[in-house]
Amino acid sequence: METTVIVSGFGGQGLLFAGTVLARAAMAADLEVLWIPSYGPEMRGGAAACTVIIADRPIGSPVVDRVDILIALSGPALERYGALVAPGGLLVIDGTMVEPPPSPDFEVVAPACTTLARAAGDDRLVSIVALGALIGRRPVVDPETFRDAVRAVAGAKHPEVLVADLEAFDAGLASVTRAPVTL
16 A cells, blocks of 8 residues: 655645644554655745655655645645546545536545634644545544644644644544535
8 A cells, every 4th residue: 555645735734744744643553654845935825735655565766646645725736736636536625715626537525624724723724624634535544643643743842732733633534524525
């Protein structure tokens, strides 16, 4: 098993943090992991992304020409990476900010990431909401393993936002496990 995930959007949406937590959760599950950040010189608002490759065997190459799962939290991110989603893959978009592509040959889920992040206490948690949706549809790691990774990463540097991070993840998870939005 090898799964390639791209988490993409604008700087300030917690994309690199989300990728770090996903990678940490996969390592805790004794999986092989490769994490590659990509961002421009802007502090906030510029394009940002990270690629996380998760496998049960050594990862042969960091080159990505198809992705199994794409999180696109902005229209430009979907435009840039949307064509890379493999048939049968998964696209997670922020249903409050991004229009789904017409007639995809992959699954699309569109939780209201911005709204759910705001309800959890911080707009920057949209990527954690999206990861909840991802794990709800494609459990690349167990939800509790992911929560433990959030506790380890966020709790170490910013314990004041830990509860909000966990609430955002659970909101994303619940958004697709209770009533999936499949387009």
